[in-house]
Amino acid sequence: xxxxxxxxxLDGLQTYAPELLQTQSVTAVLLALGSNxxxxxxxxxxxxxxxxxxEIQLSTAFQNPDFTATLEHPKxxxxxxxxxxxxxxxxxxxxxxxxxKNFESECNRQRLTEAQTSIKQVTMDIDILLIKLDDNQNSLxxxxxxxxxNQWIIMADRYPFKTHExxxxxxxxxxxx
Numbered sequence: 001x002x003x004x005x006x007x008x009x010l011d012g013l014q015t016y017a018p019e020l021l022q023t024q025s026v027t028a029v030l031l032a033l034g035s036n037x038x039x040x041x042x043x044x045x046x047x048x049x050x051x052x053x054x055e056i057q058l059s060t061a062f063q064n065p066d067f068t069a070t071l072e073h074p075k076x077x078x079x080x081x082x083x084x085x086x087x088x089x090x091x092x093x094x095x096x097x098x099x100x101k102n103f104e105s106e107c108n109r110q111r112l113t114e115a116q117t118s119i120k121q122v123t124m125d126i127d128i129l130l131i132k133l134d135d136n137q138n139s140l141x142x143x144x145x146x147x148x149x150n151q152w153i154i155m156a157d158r159y160p161f162k163t164h165e166x167x168x169x170x171x172x173x174x175x176x177x
Contacts, residue, residue: 039079082168
């Protein structure tokens with residue numbers, strides 16, 4: 001089991017709105033990757049980019065139907081994967097979010113085009129599910145116990161987790177390298 005994920009209990013974690021954490025330095029992150037267009041090309045590409053940020057660990061890639069699809073309006077399946085990154089050095093959450101948006105753009109993600117079509121072709125979607133704050137620069141420490149400083153924080157905008165996200169996170173917890 002990966003030592004950083006050894007005692008991670010999803011049910012006991014606190015949630016915070018990402019906008020409250022923008023200036024906080026992050027030392028590790030759990031991400032959800034998703035692609036419904038040329039996933040076999042874009043997932044390996046973004047994994048290489050993520051590996052530059054630190055040590056990564058990957059869950060199995062899952063193929064899932066688009067939950068907004070209907071019989072009348074079928075949509076392409078998504079390939080989803082969770083990624084744990086132990087960052088080489090702490091990065092403010094806001095900078096990390098921008099880095100991930102840049103990675104999406106480098107995979108030719110076209111948000112404006114997606115918004116205008118009923119069937120979105122998503123080359124790459126990177127969502128932050130959980131973060132671990134830098135204990136040395138955590139301004140939330142005034143509002144939390146010292147025990148909570150060593151725990152992960154769930155991004156409130158991503159919770160509750162989708163089934164494939166929870167499965168990927170649990171796989172990373174159980175099968176750590």
